[in-house]
Amino acid sequence: MVPVLLIGIPLLAGLIGFSLKDAAAKTWALFASLLTLGVSLFGICLPKDSRQLIFNEPWMGSLNSHFAISLDGTGQILCLLTAIAFPLIFISTWKEEYKKAHNFFGLMLLSQAGLLGVFLAADALLFYFFWELALIPVYFLASQWGGEKRIAATFKFFIYTFLGSLMMLIAIIYIYFHTRDRSFALSAFYQAHLIISQEAQGWLFWFMFVAFAVKMPIFPFHTWQPDTYEQSPTAVTMVLSGLMVKMGVFGLLRWLAPVLPMGTYVWGDTISMLCIIGMIYASLIAMRQDDLKRMIAYSSIAHIGLMCLAVFATTEIGIQGVMIQMFNHGINIIGLWIVVYIIEKQFKTRKISELGGLASKAPVLTAMLVIITLANIALPLTNGFIGEFLMFTGIYSSKATVYNVVFTVTASLTIILSAVYMLNMVQRVFYGPTNTLTEKAVDIRMNEKLVLGIIVVLIVIVGVYPEPLFRLTQDSVNALLSKMFVKP
Amino acid sequence: MPINYYIFLAVALFCIGVAGVLTRRNAIIIFMCIELMLNAVNLLLIAFSKMHHATAAVTDPNAGINGQIFVFFIMVVAAAEVSVGLAIIAMMYRNTHSVDVNFLNRLKH
Amino acid sequence: MSATQFLFWFLSILALFSAIMMVVSKNPVYSVMWLIVVFFAISGHYVLLNAQFLAIVNLIVYAGAIMVLFLFVIMLMNLNAETEPQKNKWLKIAGVIGGGALLLVLVASLKEADLHNRIAETGRGEIGLIHNLGMVLFKEYVIPFEISSVLFLSAMVGTVVIGKKD
């Protein structure tokens, strides 16, 4: 029942939201998202084998597709992230005045429903449905409330992802016809690789991977991202980079690597190369960005690249790291966006070169940002460290490739680079003397303080005592790994 | 007569009709060319009907009669088409005083 | 060469020739005339093939009714040679080539058809007689016969809608 609620609450709330008055819609959305958070927490507290966590009803008879959703380990952590993220987003942008606000919040909730659906679906067709359902509202949000070049940018984003998901659709159908009893069920998909030949797995892999690679995004499928992030309203950017990006990694973990183990194994090295190229490439570009949003966008590309790399290392430690890092990255980057949002609200600019010296005017904001930054560059005792440490360990001890050491070493260069660009940003925005623009800067308001406070607390807690997350993900990691192919 | 002769004759007439449609601009002439095509088909059908008759007459005295019935229907339909077609052409002539199919060329690209 | 064969060849050549004339002649009226000749030739073929009924119908309906209708229209619009603007040369050539190409491919795809032993018998067989046709038409083909009334009705209505002045 819990998964149904998780999807149903935001869905219904969103639909209702369309009909509300603007002011009411805002409160309504916050309320709904908090409710969702409560449900998801409840679901996580339930015992792993509880019947409450699974829902399965026949859906499209002739296609033998079921409305099957289950809140298992892989999804749990991301559902938690999604459930946490939305209230944070709503609170942090509480003061924002959207025109047609009821539509805005309605769409936001719909996108949440879609995201949760993606993370919960246990049926390929359903997964595809939610995959798109999450995309459409975000598209509307971004091109309705975005910047001046929004239409072109977001449309590019839409075409990109749509093409990707169509490719995935082909793969899904192909696999569906090769399951034993013509079914879309996840379990059936996990069996399909026994029937599908290795060559077929080879090309199927790409068909699926493209969809996920675009979402993550992996070099060279990434060019939609900076523009879209730059043009979208910050609230949407948070959804995009904090949550939707995870759809890609999640898809990789749950729908690709275990479903096509041979394909994944065969192409592993190629993809890893792409990931590493992308990481370094993005980090270098991030060093030269002057727009805060673009800078963060590229840094996100680099971080996601690492996750993808760790997935293809197919080691338990690595994948555990990915799971945890997905959560952490979501939290951290949302924090960063909030800071960007605050800055943009105050100074009407995101240009790093036009800012400076905020530290003396807004010490609290500075402190918060510094902590989030440190988490982003994976300093010990922040959540970032846990994830990246595990992932790197996993990559190094990977049996899936013979280049594990090379990968580790080259990838670890980004540890340095990330420090370079993040510190640059902090220094040029917050340190140094104030200028005419930042003269009359004021420190953050209560709601922002609250949100950032929560984020910082999460960062530190997870960084110091990650045990709960380990326990949350342990089993599902084993389950996934048991289905992947690792050369003995 | 060998059936091939009829086939090739009909096809030839048909293609002359097609060529006419392609080369002329006068709507009426084009329409007449189309009529020619139909007649070619009629001829072919009757030839076939006789062919089938020749092969199966012993078992079924009416063998191959369908072809001729079909021709009958084609004529019927053709007549109907002609009435409509000429009406359309007349309407166009009334509005433009031309029967040139390329005279009106508002709809393109 | 028997009379039948002679007639066959004569009618065929006549049909083809007058068809070509119909296409090439500048003056629409001539075209109509040539087309009527074609119809007569074809009717001749029908007679050869012992399909007298259709031969007659062809003459009455086509050569009689339809072509007269055409003639009326042409006269009505008094179109003569000058009134028809000519297509430019290249399109004409393209058209001819197109028709020729179609002929070629059709012939090519039909020539393997092993019909050398099949013949369309001339001068014999009762099926072309009005009696037999009638029997079949009003037995097996009564449904299409009835339904074609709908066709006529719609054609009639259409002609009225289009034709009547308003």
Added chain:
Amino acid sequence: MSNYVYLVPLFPLIGFLINGLFRKSIPKSLSGLIGSSMILASFVVSAGIFFQVKQEGFQPVIVTLFQFIHADKLTIPFSFLVDPLSTLFLLIITGVGFLIHLYSVGYMKEENAPDYAKYFCYLNLFVFFMLLLVLGSNYVILFIGWEGVGLCSHLLIGYWFKNIDYDNAAKKAFIMNRIGDVGFLIAIFALIFKFNSVSFDTIFHAAPTATTGFLTAVTLLLFLGATGKSAQIPLYTWLPDAMAGPTPVSALIHAATMVTAGIYMIARSHVLYNLAPVSQTVVAITGLATIILAALIAVKQNDIKKVLAYSTVSQLGYMFLGLGVGAYTEAVFHVLTHAFFKALLFLCAGSVIHAMSGEQDIRNMGGLKKYLPITHFTFLMGCLAISGIPPFSGFFSKDEILTAAYGKNPVYFIVGVAGAMITAFYMFRLYATTFLGNFRGTEKQQHHLHESPSTITIPLVVLAILAVVGGFLGVPELFAKNSNLLSHFLNPVLGGEGNAAEIPASTEWMLMGISTILAISMVLYALSKFRKKPELGEPVGFGKWMADKFYVDELYDALIVKPLNALADFFNQVIEKKLIDGLVNGTGRLVQYSSRQLRYLQSGQVGGYVLLMVIGTVLLFVVQLFLRK
């Protein structure tokens, strides 16, 4: 007692939290008090631990707080290791740390309350991480402290963040450390891969099973980390810039404690190094090179703190030399003494700067002897100690390292002694130029020259005493049997002389003599050279090279920074915008274009349409004809 070891880092943490969270509300006096008292508390605890540890037959204790990470078969507890080595460092950190906190209370008076609180909260945080570093019972905890202290040094160097240069220095420090840290991290990954654990005891027990090649790689990577943290070639350039921070910070972080983390770490993993002779050689040679390079640069520096910074670098070089030749105890001993006298020197410098109201250039000083008697005296003690004049502390520690170096390879010894001579020279150049001669500063400065307040002078005195007598903790066996308390104390951990070669007593006497005589002569030469006419002009020739630090920074800039930026720009402008994005948009444009062209098929002319249809038909038939064959 040692089960309460977690109290030691806990106190500074509390101090950090209090000062950090209530920085706005609490008054200066209180925050200073909290800051220092917390350190004092943990010093007391550590002292208690020390007395327990130094009893005979003490077995190292591991105190586990909680499971930090466990994934797959890898479990990393958050646990502390109490043994002589860590205890010794506890004492150094908390002890010296406390003195410097005390000193700071006076030194930072001018700051306004929130910044004052911020300063102490950073300082406490630093101590916390430093303690974590030395207490950690496995490499990951050590690494946590490792990066933590890096962070704090970054924050403290950039303490006066309004000054862009200081920020740059701070950034440089952090990034250079990060480079080293990556090496460290990779080493940890390798260790995990090999031994499936990160805790010291497990690894050290299993180490002999690993191949030498593997161990060499790991130790070299660890050493890379150490060069970053402890400012050795090639990653030393951040330390001199780090002098941008407040002087006490330089004293605590960049002289006494943090920079010695590398030595601690290598001493910790000496088991691995003993198994990897190649790495040892590398360590030794790097140490030597650093000694000479830094010393030479120091000779021509005129900023009082810069001189001390470079001398720190070269002193650290001695420690690495010691580690390289397997004289771990000696190295640690030098860490101890160096902590005393270098902290002392820095604090004196601070006192001088304080008195000169911010002036740091020694060419504008001189003759301060009579204005700042206490400072002058303590500074002199420091100089003697660092120059290795018997019986000051520096003499013993440095000498033991040199002796051990000789045992390994006479060349090491010669170079080391040369370094010692240069050290003596520039230290006394500094001393003479600052305190002797007559005052060269402005009237205003001269007007309010004055001895610093007691909060500043007391630490000086204490440290001076330690600098003088500290050496007797490790008197060589040469003088009296079992006189080397330190090595006896550390024996359980570092196993006495490690694999340093034994050399006959007579030779040892001789070496000691040589080095001593040379050092003293250099001291006298420097005094005679600079007491009357200090060099004030711009250096020329080789001197200029030394003064400009052999252009190492410029070299790095040209070799690494510039190309990297160029590459980044290339990616950003060409690959990203032109190539990839161009490709994507190009597809779109292609569709548009073909659409515009295809439209012309729709000519609007029936003839054309029919023609196209016929052509289509013909083509289909052609296909069919082909397929039929």
Added chain:
Amino acid sequence: MNAIITSAILGVIMMFSGIFLKKNSSIAALAILAILILLIMSILDMSGYHFFQVDTHNMLEFEAFGHLINCIAFACTLAYFLLNARDIASIGNNPGEYFALIFFVLCGISIATSFNSLLMLFIGIEIISIPLYILTGSDKRNLKSNEASLKYFLMGAFSTGIMLLGIAFLYGSSAKGSFFLDDLAPVKSATASPMMMTGLLLLMISMAFKVSAAPFHFWTPDVYDGAPTVITSFMATVVKAGTFIAFIRLFGNAFPDIKSQWQIYIAIIATVTLFIGNITAVFQQSVKRMLAYSSIAQVGFMLLSILTLNTLAKEGILLYVAVYSVATIGLFAILVKMKDFSFDGFNGMAKRYPVVAFAATIFLLSLAGIPLTGGFLAKYYMIATVMVTGSYLWLVIFALLCATVSVYYYFRVIQAMYFKDGLAQELEIGPGFQLMLILLSLVIILLGIFPQLLINRLYIIYI
């Protein structure tokens, strides 16, 4: 049989209604009533209540599939009337006749969905075509309308000629010398004789023309563009559906055994259709014309079902026809109310007419094949039916690439409605109209989530 006879009778009734009823609105009302009757009749027919027991001498053959298609077509027509009946009546001066002709077309469609002999196919197609020639030209004063009707007529007649030639060859090659679909295919040998292939190809080409598949589609854009918008709506949806079913029925019942020999041509035609339809649509400036091209593109997808002719194909085409017709009718209904058909004409629609904009968005999303709309499942079936055969994967990929292109031009409208601001033009629409649009969009979403509501009807057997 119910459908055929009833529609004919109703046609006649509508024909005379013009005489007795003066007001357009009342004629429209009568038409709506009539179509309702027709729908009910055919539903009854499907449910096994045959009112007219006629021995068709095997000329017609009624089966669930055909009945279902009839129902869909009539239901769509009902929706179409409910939305646009008044607009139809006000095309010209003889409203009764327009409706009469539409009913004759429906009669033709119900023949085309149940023919069993080439003769009936021919007559059915003609009964569909001839009234359409008229309706296209029904806006007599409008030269565009004249031109469209002339072009349509000439090319239509031409394609009829081709079709007849094809039929002639098939007749010649059929062993028994009959026009029944069952007798056309080769008896013993699984390979078609050259003459049969010739006839089959010619027939395929003419059918391709009727459903406007490239490269025989050239009449479509001009005719759709020139015809009165209401009529375009009818032609692009119900008529296209009917003729397409004739197409699939012809090849499904006549030549299923020699599929392997003609599949490739369908594949070629489908490829060309997808390419030309989608690519050309991209650059259109008028939404009406864009929809014309999009209808071509959609046919490209539908053709995939003829390619395979398996169960999935039958189910899929059913869904596809229904969803596509509903969406297109909805869009045209909006278009009918507009003066300016250019994309900019839609600017700011969302602000002024949120309901209309929302419905239009759903329709467009469905046409673009976005999940949760029926359009997605329709496309899904088309892809699946090809993929299950294991061959022609390239065609699937190509089709999906084209689908991506189609997103471009469909979303241009959405962007105009929602993201571009501008003065939306005045539309005279009542609440009923808006309600109807909402209903249609709900139908689309419903079919997008529960397709079996429609598909399962195929398998319900009535005695």
